[in-house]
Amino acid sequence: MSKEIGITVKKDENFSEWYTQVVLKAHLADYAPVKGLIVLRPYGYSIWESLKSSLDQKLKATGHENGFLPVLIPESLLSKESDHFAGFTPEVFWVTHSGETEIGDKLALRPTSEALAYSMYAKWIKSWRDLPLKINFWNTALRAEIKATKPFLRTSEFLWQEGHTVHATKEEAEQEVMSILEMYKKTVEEELAIPVITGKKSEKEKFVGAVYTTTMESIMPDGKALQMGTSHFLGQNFSKPFDVKFLDKQNVETFAWQTSWGISWRLIGALIMIHGDDKGLVLPPRVAPIQVVIVPIYYSPQDMEIVLSKVSEIKQALTKHNLRVHMDVRDEVTPGYKFHDWEMKGVPLRVEIGPKDIAKGKMVLVRRDNLKKMDLAFKDTENGILCVLDEIQQNLFENAKNLLREKTREVTDFDEFKSEMETGTFLYSPWCGQTKCEEIIKESTGADIRVIPFDAKIQDSKCIICKNQTTIHAIFARSY
Amino acid sequence: MSKEIGITVKKDENFSEWYTQVVLKAHLADYAPVKGLIVLRPYGYSIWESLKSSLDQKLKATGHENGFLPVLIPESLLSKESDHFAGFTPEVFWVTHSGETEIGDKLALRPTSEALAYSMYAKWIKSWRDLPLKINFWNTALRAEIKATKPFLRTSEFLWQEGHTVHATKEEAEQEVMSILEMYKKTVEEELAIPVITGKKSEKEKFVGAVYTTTMESIMPDGKALQMGTSHFLGQNFSKPFDVKFLDKQNVETFAWQTSWGISWRLIGALIMIHGDDKGLVLPPRVAPIQVVIVPIYYSPQDMEIVLSKVSEIKQALTKHNLRVHMDVRDEVTPGYKFHDWEMKGVPLRVEIGPKDIAKGKMVLVRRDNLKKMDLAFKDTENGILCVLDEIQQNLFENAKNLLREKTREVTDFDEFKSEMETGTFLYSPWCGQTKCEEIIKESTGADIRVIPFDAKIQDSKCIICKNQTTIHAIFARSY
Numbered sequence: 001m002s003k004e005i006g007i008t009v010k011k012d013e014n015f016s017e018w019y020t021q022v023v024l025k026a027h028l029a030d031y032a033p034v035k036g037l038i039v040l041r042p043y044g045y046s047i048w049e050s051l052k053s054s055l056d057q058k059l060k061a062t063g064h065e066n067g068f069l070p071v072l073i074p075e076s077l078l079s080k081e082s083d084h085f086a087g088f089t090p091e092v093f094w095v096t097h098s099g100e101t102e103i104g105d106k107l108a109l110r111p112t113s114e115a116l117a118y119s120m121y122a123k124w125i126k127s128w129r130d131l132p133l134k135i136n137f138w139n140t141a142l143r144a145e146i147k148a149t150k151p152f153l154r155t156s157e158f159l160w161q162e163g164h165t166v167h168a169t170k171e172e173a174e175q176e177v178m179s180i181l182e183m184y185k186k187t188v189e190e191e192l193a194i195p196v197i198t199g200k201k202s203e204k205e206k207f208v209g210a211v212y213t214t215t216m217e218s219i220m221p222d223g224k225a226l227q228m229g230t231s232h233f234l235g236q237n238f239s240k241p242f243d244v245k246f247l248d249k250q251n252v253e254t255f256a257w258q259t260s261w262g263i264s265w266r267l268i269g270a271l272i273m274i275h276g277d278d279k280g281l282v283l284p285p286r287v288a289p290i291q292v293v294i295v296p297i298y299y300s301p302q303d304m305e306i307v308l309s310k311v312s313e314i315k316q317a318l319t320k321h322n323l324r325v326h327m328d329v330r331d332e333v334t335p336g337y338k339f340h341d342w343e344m345k346g347v348p349l350r351v352e353i354g355p356k357d358i359a360k361g362k363m364v365l366v367r368r369d370n371l372k373k374m375d376l377a378f379k380d381t382e383n384g385i386l387c388v389l390d391e392i393q394q395n396l397f398e399n400a401k402n403l404l405r406e407k408t409r410e411v412t413d414f415d416e417f418k419s420e421m422e423t424g425t426f427l428y429s430p431w432c433g434q435t436k437c438e439e440i441i442k443e444s445t446g447a448d449i450r451v452i453p454f455d456a457k458i459q460d461s462k463c464i465i466c467k468n469q470t471t472i473h474a475i476f477a478r479s480y
Numbered sequence: 481m482s483k484e485i486g487i488t489v490k491k492d493e494n495f496s497e498w499y500t501q502v503v504l505k506a507h508l509a510d511y512a513p514v515k516g517l518i519v520l521r522p523y524g525y526s527i528w529e530s531l532k533s534s535l536d537q538k539l540k541a542t543g544h545e546n547g548f549l550p551v552l553i554p555e556s557l558l559s560k561e562s563d564h565f566a567g568f569t570p571e572v573f574w575v576t577h578s579g580e581t582e583i584g585d586k587l588a589l590r591p592t593s594e595a596l597a598y599s600m601y602a603k604w605i606k607s608w609r610d611l612p613l614k615i616n617f618w619n620t621a622l623r624a625e626i627k628a629t630k631p632f633l634r635t636s637e638f639l640w641q642e643g644h645t646v647h648a649t650k651e652e653a654e655q656e657v658m659s660i661l662e663m664y665k666k667t668v669e670e671e672l673a674i675p676v677i678t679g680k681k682s683e684k685e686k687f688v689g690a691v692y693t694t695t696m697e698s699i700m701p702d703g704k705a706l707q708m709g710t711s712h713f714l715g716q717n718f719s720k721p722f723d724v725k726f727l728d729k730q731n732v733e734t735f736a737w738q739t740s741w742g743i744s745w746r747l748i749g750a751l752i753m754i755h756g757d758d759k760g761l762v763l764p765p766r767v768a769p770i771q772v773v774i775v776p777i778y779y780s781p782q783d784m785e786i787v788l789s790k791v792s793e794i795k796q797a798l799t800k801h802n803l804r805v806h807m808d809v810r811d812e813v814t815p816g817y818k819f820h821d822w823e824m825k826g827v828p829l830r831v832e833i834g835p836k837d838i839a840k841g842k843m844v845l846v847r848r849d850n851l852k853k854m855d856l857a858f859k860d861t862e863n864g865i866l867c868v869l870d871e872i873q874q875n876l877f878e879n880a881k882n883l884l885r886e887k888t889r890e891v892t893d894f895d896e897f898k899s900e901m902e903t904g905t906f907l908y909s910p911w912c913g914q915t916k917c918e919e920i921i922k923e924s925t926g927a928d929i930r931v932i933p934f935d936a937k938i939q940d941s942k943c944i945i946c947k948n949q950t951t952i953h954a955i956f957a958r959s960y
Binding site: 012030034035037038039040041042045048049065066067068069070071072073074077089090091093094095096097098099100101107109116119120124129135140142144156157159330332344355408 | 510512513514518519520521522524525526528529545546547548549550551552553554557569570571572573574575576577578579580581587589596599600603604609615620622624636637639767810812
């Protein structure tokens with residue numbers, strides 16, 4: 001494979017350039033003509049489809065339904081919850097004209113849909129019998145990015161889902177917030193093989209308009225944190241301005257309790273960064289567009305016939321198990337070229353079959369995760385391959401857990417904190433809970449509170465800045 | 481059921497008001513705060529999901545893949561194919577600001593994605609080996625509607641899919657145009673139970689920028705035609721301005737041949753109009769969000785226990801066959817209220833079970849399509865219900881075919897044409913092929929050429945306007 005086609009930089013030497021090359025050369029995405037926007041090519045979109053399908057099933061199984069909201073929101077509506085509006089306004093795209101006609105109340109392109117959804121919910125909800133209302137929307141959000149475009153991580157339009165639920169009681173709404181966060185964690189860990197730490201955001205970092213925000217965070221190989229998904233408890237902060245109320249069982253008019261939550265295609269960005277290597281992408285089998293690629297090897301027409309017939313037979317056997325299998329029968333490139341090409345594209349398992357293999361009744365398997373080769377007897381094809389794919393999924397998850405463990409450190413001294421932060425880590429430190437101390441840390445190190453973990457070992461300690469007694473431990477990191 | 485909840489006008493007395501009431505009261509959709517825009521409620525969105533899933537499977541089985549394109553297209557790019565641009569520009573929404581910042585090259589909200597897709601394809605396609613490229617996009621398009629909003633039929637943003645393919649030869653591209661049209665016809669006829677007439681559009685009515693447009697058309701009960709989907713042969717009209725070219729097998733640089741095609745949620749509008757009746761919506765089982773609703777009937781606690789246990793058992797048995805079944809266990813409304821409610825929502829089959837039925841080992845079925853009642857023995861539950869659902873699907877299709885037949889007339893005299901057009905029909909008439917005659921018909925009757933059917937009985941005749949000899953027969957109608 002020529003240099004131009006393969007990945008030309010090493011992951012740990014120039015992480016940012018490595019990332020861009022993987023995205024472009026593995027045909028995941030490409031830059032659109034407008035700065036800040038990207039196009040998803042089918043290979044990249046297919047990963048989103050797998051992720052979407054997995055989450056969609058879980059949402060439907062728990063009584064959520066899908067709906068559709070238009071992308072245009074009038075300014076007057078968006079500004080009804082003022083904190084929320086102030087938070088988004090600097091990055092809103094505004095539609096001011098249709099054709100030649102100027103629009104009076106200018107229209108925002110959806111930065112998120114709380115305002116629009118709740119103005120509708122207010123019309124639909126009358127009684128406690130209409131609750132809970134649990135609607136999810138698979139769409140895109142638009143927030144103008146001024147920094148350089150980074151596919152999946154920093155783009156002005158991104159694919160996501162946004163869920164918006166309404167409940168009769170505070171308790172039920174808070175349960176929903178947690179059960180969605182758990183569903184997200186399960187999806188990311190099982191499908192993408194990426195471990196996450198769940199907890200709350202600080203007041204400073206919460207969603208604008210929420211009572212509190214729960215989050216799941218991961219650490220990337222360069223030591224920066226990535227927010228993987230959030231689930232917000234909105235309390236009655238939106239139900240009051242948007243008039244989302246209902247008659248309760250005692251026939252008393254009551255403001256409803258609400259939640260909203262979302263994950264986006266930045267999960268694909270995390271997937272690339274966490275599992276990729278110097279050869280390119282490494283995909284967990286559960287979301288790989290192609291799970292098994294079969295490369296037939298032959299140098300004579302007679303061999304060709306024998307090999308292709310065997311390869312087709314194997315493909316058929318695997319397809320019956322709903323595996324996504326590709327037979328690479330290109331004749332203009334060598335088997336060696338094909339190996340490198342599919343390695344760059346991160347296909348979890350490669351099968352090589354030549355005439356000598358057929359004579360011995362076996363094929364050669366090459367795992368993408370550890371590049372190990374092994375023979376597999378034809379008689380064991382189906383179970384053997386299903387089993388290896390499971391092992392790959394598990395192994396990638398184990399590796400990612402090791403990365404998270406290595407990159408997480410406990411620090412109680414601020415000088416140590418500052419030097420450790422330079423090495424790129426999740427720093428687990430005591431914090432008094434005041435925004436003032438959080439801001440000092442941000443100013444001097446560039447690190448935010450990413451998450452206040454649910455499973456923190458609560459023990460008496462002193463805030464790393466003000467030295468006041470505290471039981472709060474937070475994870476600090478620089479972030480994407 | 482009170483008047484406010486049920487449909488209060490008759491379909492054949494005030495068709496337009498009937499339509500609006502069905503959309504709103506059956507909870508399919510609602511008006512968004514911006515004129516011209518609607519929100520899809522889960523019951524309506526679920527129909528779109530079924531339709532999407534059916535077409536998506538067919539597209540994937542024929543080698544199409546999905547991708548993602550951003551909604552923003554720079555004016556400079558959109559205007560590259562000038563006819564195309566001129567056709568869309570009066571209805572384009574323009575983004576002029578992000579936050580407070582004015583945007584230099586203003587951004588169009590996607591009215592359709594030919595320009596954007598092909599600017600990307602030009603980068604991706606190098607050689608004949610990269611062809612065919614067949615990518616589909618499930619997204620929305622935005623075209624400012626100045627007339628009154630009509631849900632699913634006249635909205636400024638609509639859900640659709642747009643497919644964009646690139647081929648090495650003219651023949652292959654033309655085959656694609658036809659095979660997509662056939663796929664659309666099959667989907668609409670089998671899933672929505674609506675018959676369509678396929679053929680070509682006239683030069684005047686074709687897609688701006690296409691060489692020719694193929695279409696499928698249906699007639700609605702008010703006699704207006706509805707375009708149900710189009711598939712365009714673009715020739716090299718876009719590949720030239722957008723530089724979509726490839727090295728052919730002889731290593732000669734060649735402009736590619738292209739197609740584009742789409743269907744939208746207006747198919748849901750057709751579904752409502754064609755099958756609905758005075759009681760409300762009537763849904764074909766294949767796309768109904770709820771295919772079977774079970775209403776338990778009891779008046780004492782003892783009966784309740786017996787009935788609910790039987791109802792649960794039946795629901796479980798049907799769910800195993802992947803049927804979408806709902807048990808209506810509301811205790812605040814009467815069985816009679818429930819019957820009317822589910823009739824309005826168009827659920828294809830209602831099952832009623834009370835203690836007397838259980839004593840006789842049977843349930844009562846009520847079909848939504850013809851409101852007929854029948855008994856079904858418990859022992860025949862699964863086969864019996866699957867079979868009735870099939871019959872309902874077939875019966876709705878037969879009824880719709882009868883409507884199409886009744887509303888289609890052959891006319892060769894223009895005076896007769898004018899009076900027939902007042903009765904609301906598809907008029908099948910000889911036409912010379914000149915735009916001039918087409919325009920005379922439009923001006924004096926308001927009717928367009930909807931489709932020049934592929935299966936027209938080609939026989940020598942005289943143009944209904946200029947009396948020149950012709951072999952072309954076209955279908956004229958007023959339209960949505």
